[in-house]
Amino acid sequence: MGFKRFILRKVVAAALTIAVIVCANFFIFRMAPGDPVRMMFRDPRVSAESLDLMKEKFGLDKPLSGQFVAYVKNLAQGDLGLSFSQQKPVLEVLAERIPNTLLLVVTALMIAIFLGVVLGAVAGWMNGTRLDTFILTASVTMYSIPTFALGIVLLLVFAYLIPIFPLGGITTPASGYEGFDLIKDVGWHMFLPAFSIVIWYIGEYVILTRSSMIDVMGQEYITTAQAKGLKKYKILKNHALRNALLPVITITGVNLAFAVAGVIEAETVFAWPGVGRLAYDAVSQRDYPLLQGVFMLFAFAIVLANLAIDLIYGFIDPRIKVGG
Amino acid sequence: MSQALRKTNKFIAFFQLFFGHPMGFAGLAIITIFVIMAVFAPFLGTVDPSASGEVDNLLLPPSSQFWFGTDDLARDIWSQTIYGSRISLTIGFVAALITVFSGTLVGLVAGYYGKFMDEVLMRIVDFFMMLPELPLMIVLAAVLGPSMWNIILVVSLVSWPTTARVVRSQVLSLKERPFVESSRCIGASNFQLMFSEILPNVVPLMFAQAVIMITEAIYAEAVLSFLGLGDPTSISWGMMLHSVFESGVISESYWWVSPPIVSIVILIVSFSLLGTAVSDILEPGYKEKKGY
Numbered sequence: 001m002g003f004k005r006f007i008l009r010k011v012v013a014a015a016l017t018i019a020v021i022v023c024a025n026f027f028i029f030r031m032a033p034g035d036p037v038r039m040m041f042r043d044p045r046v047s048a049e050s051l052d053l054m055k056e057k058f059g060l061d062k063p064l065s066g067q068f069v070a071y072v073k074n075l076a077q078g079d080l081g082l083s084f085s086q087q088k089p090v091l092e093v094l095a096e097r098i099p100n101t102l103l104l105v106v107t108a109l110m111i112a113i114f115l116g117v118v119l120g121a122v123a124g125w126m127n128g129t130r131l132d133t134f135i136l137t138a139s140v141t142m143y144s145i146p147t148f149a150l151g152i153v154l155l156l157v158f159a160y161l162i163p164i165f166p167l168g169g170i171t172t173p174a175s176g177y178e179g180f181d182l183i184k185d186v187g188w189h190m191f192l193p194a195f196s197i198v199i200w201y202i203g204e205y206v207i208l209t210r211s212s213m214i215d216v217m218g219q220e221y222i223t224t225a226q227a228k229g230l231k232k233y234k235i236l237k238n239h240a241l242r243n244a245l246l247p248v249i250t251i252t253g254v255n256l257a258f259a260v261a262g263v264i265e266a267e268t269v270f271a272w273p274g275v276g277r278l279a280y281d282a283v284s285q286r287d288y289p290l291l292q293g294v295f296m297l298f299a300f301a302i303v304l305a306n307l308a309i310d311l312i313y314g315f316i317d318p319r320i321k322v323g324g
Numbered sequence: 325m326s327q328a329l330r331k332t333n334k335f336i337a338f339f340q341l342f343f344g345h346p347m348g349f350a351g352l353a354i355i356t357i358f359v360i361m362a363v364f365a366p367f368l369g370t371v372d373p374s375a376s377g378e379v380d381n382l383l384l385p386p387s388s389q390f391w392f393g394t395d396d397l398a399r400d401i402w403s404q405t406i407y408g409s410r411i412s413l414t415i416g417f418v419a420a421l422i423t424v425f426s427g428t429l430v431g432l433v434a435g436y437y438g439k440f441m442d443e444v445l446m447r448i449v450d451f452f453m454m455l456p457e458l459p460l461m462i463v464l465a466a467v468l469g470p471s472m473w474n475i476i477l478v479v480s481l482v483s484w485p486t487t488a489r490v491v492r493s494q495v496l497s498l499k500e501r502p503f504v505e506s507s508r509c510i511g512a513s514n515f516q517l518m519f520s521e522i523l524p525n526v527v528p529l530m531f532a533q534a535v536i537m538i539t540e541a542i543y544a545e546a547v548l549s550f551l552g553l554g555d556p557t558s559i560s561w562g563m564m565l566h567s568v569f570e571s572g573v574i575s576e577s578y579w580w581v582s583p584p585i586v587s588i589v590i591l592i593v594s595f596s597l598l599g600t601a602v603s604d605i606l607e608p609g610y611k612e613k614k615g616y
């Protein structure tokens with residue numbers, strides 16, 4: 001199979017997944033007892049005019065099939081409906097929050113991957129020693145602690161008890177910071193939420209890199225390298241780690257679906273104005289269109305990120321290009 | 325050696341290995357304490373956990389009357405903590421049971437029949453594994469409404485694919501083994517082959533999966549309740565945290581925040597340790613490594 005066909009197959013699979021998500025999203029919100037559509041349009045926050053407008057737009061006076069057509073049509077134009085709690089189009093609300101979430105996730109993920117890979121490589125290299133056992137046990141423990149529980153503890157200790165970090169949010173309100181001061185302020189606010197996410201991610205990368213490393217260390221080319229008399233550090237860097245990293249890249253994609261949970265929890269605890277916090281707000285306000293939008297955004301993001309990672313993997317793993 | 329005797333020996337061997345694994349032993353010991361707590365909750369809890377008290381008993385710190393103090397509705401936190409273990413463990417066990425059974429069934433059918441059946445079932449599994457778990461659970465729980473059974477349903481719906489995938493790959497290798505072939509030769513039906521030849525060999529794997537699924541279900545219940553999607557008629561640890569978090573007195577009432585956090589963390593970490601131990605022991609080659 002050629003590389004082109006590999007790409008094509010991945011793109012088609014991603015498109016199919018998105019199509020199913022779109023359909024599922026429509027039906028989930030209509031399977032509830034008590035008809036959620038009627039429920040959300042009985043909301044007192046919605047004015048009579050916008051109600052009529054929405055009814056017409058979403059084809060709510062039509063049968064289910066008509067509603068579905070209207071829903072898909074609106075979605076194709078990027079119209080996700082109106083958020084009742086914020087009195088704004090859902091897409092607009094989401095767009096405001098996306099950069100904040102990306103900032104938090106990318107920062108946390110990069111720190112976690114770096115530390116996790118280093119610790120995991122050390123543990124795998126020293127397989128069977130005390131250090132290895134310690135790193136592994138610590139990782140399993142860190143990985144199991146719920147992010148929101150850790151977040152609350154951090155909040156209580158480092159924001160209330162010893163007030164070195166802010167209580168939440170992304171900037172100090174009405175501070176008027178600009179330039180470097182603003183960056184410093186945001187970093188300051190980001191520390192605790194990012195920390196609680198990092199603790200959770202690290203464990204995963206340690207466990208993975210470690211087992212991958214142990215696997216690689218048993219391969220013959222490592223023995224060859226050792227027989228050639230290469231320095232330990234060189235073998236680790238050029239021969240072992242390089243090959244051990246391939247599964248780490250794959251799992252980053254698979255784990256994104258999972259990682260979203262950490263983001264929602266951390267953003268909720270620290271009132272970080274991102275998409276995750278939006279999920280919490282939508283639930284507590286019973287703002288169904290907004291909740292639907294948040295779900296769609298996360299699902300789309302994960303499918304696209306997975307596609308990107310599959311393609312990157314195709315580029316760096318020579319076996320896919322030639323044979324597979 | 326008779327079949328029954330061989331089975332008992334296997335069972336004993338497993339426990340010997342298990343008790344030699346400090347991680348697993350520690351995990352199981354702590355879980356046992358929580359199970360005892362859940363079973364004897366009515367004797368350990370001092371009052372009904374959801375009964376509101378007198379107005380002058382609001383937010384009291386720990387005392388001889390209220391061991392862990394009271395919350396903002398003057399409810400006894402000690403009793404809430406004790407009864408909370410019931411909810412976590414019930415949801416954990418029931419959801420894991422449903423997940424493992426349905427996942428195993430799908431994995432067994434997909435792996436055994438192969439071809440078209442396998443292709444279709446695995447595409448469905450892939451699709452589910454691609455979905456963001458927590459947002460999906462939030463959406464479903466919000467739409468279905470807050471109740472314990474809905475949480476169990478939601479958790480099971482989201483987590484069965486992992487088990488299906490693991491069981492399928494095991495079945496793929498099992499069905500090629502000689503004992504399956506010989507049963508087929510003496511005329512066993514597909515149903516018999518699947519359920520009385522292959523399935524018994526998947527049981528250890530199901531057991532390992534069950535421990536992982538219990539951990540995930542307990543975690544999921546805690547998160548959903550913390551986000552305000554819990555069953556309002558039964559107070560779980562996650563819901564206690566939700567109440568503290570919303571109350572605005574989180575910084576002043578350490579006695580209210582600490583018990584649910586400590587309980588959730590300890591219970592989930594114990595199940596993770598147990599899960600790690602069980603997967604370790606079931607891994608081929610573990611016995612040799614340990615010198616058995």
